[in-house]
Amino acid sequence: MLAKAVTIAQQKGGAGKTTIAAQLAVAYARAGMRVGLLDIDPQGSLAAWYEVRKALVAEDGAGIAFVQASGWRLSTELDRLRRSVDLVLIDSPPHAETEVRIAVRAADLILVPMQPSPMDLWATGPTLEMARKEKSPALMVFNRTPAKGKLVDAVRRKIRDAEIPVAQTVLGNRVAFAASMMEGAGVVESNPRHAATREIKALAEEIAAKLGLG
Numbered sequence: 001m002l003a004k005a006v007t008i009a010q011q012k013g014g015a016g017k018t019t020i021a022a023q024l025a026v027a028y029a030r031a032g033m034r035v036g037l038l039d040i041d042p043q044g045s046l047a048a049w050y051e052v053r054k055a056l057v058a059e060d061g062a063g064i065a066f067v068q069a070s071g072w073r074l075s076t077e078l079d080r081l082r083r084s085v086d087l088v089l090i091d092s093p094p095h096a097e098t099e100v101r102i103a104v105r106a107a108d109l110i111l112v113p114m115q116p117s118p119m120d121l122w123a124t125g126p127t128l129e130m131a132r133k134e135k136s137p138a139l140m141v142f143n144r145t146p147a148k149g150k151l152v153d154a155v156r157r158k159i160r161d162a163e164i165p166v167a168q169t170v171l172g173n174r175v176a177f178a179a180s181m182m183e184g185a186g187v188v189e190s191n192p193r194h195a196a197t198r199e200i201k202a203l204a205e206e207i208a209a210k211l212g213l214g
């Protein structure tokens, strides 16, 4: 059976794609799933995190397999990974090159992180358009959300008007996400009782429900 795949895509740089890919992977792995991470970003920041993880957490990635692929190898590597794990998460670069299109086409869900601001909302258009063209359902998720502010509600209303699905779960502006990654971990492992952990677990569950995973 082929595992479901989620591509985390957002053409705007720095939206939190790599952070969310790693944090979700750890959340699923700690819930007992075998997770495959596929990095198609030549920047290789997820690869760097995984290297630290192998050195500091567990040589085998502690429930997470990692593959970096580009070009003609991408589809083959993705298929191979989908046969060996329960769920694949794909981290993509901040542009719209062929690889991203392939990953968006192949995925069961496109997760689109976005900071709740007008600029970020406007910048999200091309990514959503790509998902629509490739006939893959998209789910936006607010990331780096300030603790207080009516802005989130305002942006949420705009998105609702445009009939774009938005995750119920909102990820806050939390240093714990980056701090855990310095150690090759995720917040679920390093800060089990932190608000960041509650948030990423809630997002993982919301996505699993959307994918029809137990």
Ligand SMILES: Nc1ncnc2c1ncn2[C@@H]1O[C@H](COP(=O)(O)OP(=O)(O)OP(=O)(O)O)[C@@H](O)[C@H]1O
Pocket (backbone or CB within 6 Å): 010, 012, 013, 014, 015, 016, 017, 018, 019, 020, 041, 043, 045, 092, 093, 094, 143, 144, 145, 171, 172, 173, 174, 175, 177, 178
């Ligand atoms: N929820 C969050 N709270 C605080 N900081 C965050 C959060 N999410 C991401 N960051 C920080 O924002 C920066 C960009 O995050 P990240 O590298 O994950 O984005 P990206 O979309 O993968 O970027 P790129 O487009 O360059 O690949 C990093 O410094 C990261 O630690």
Ligand SMILES: [Mg+2]
Pocket (backbone or CB within 6 Å): 017, 018, 019, 041, 045, 091, 092, 093
């Ligand atoms: Mg990245």
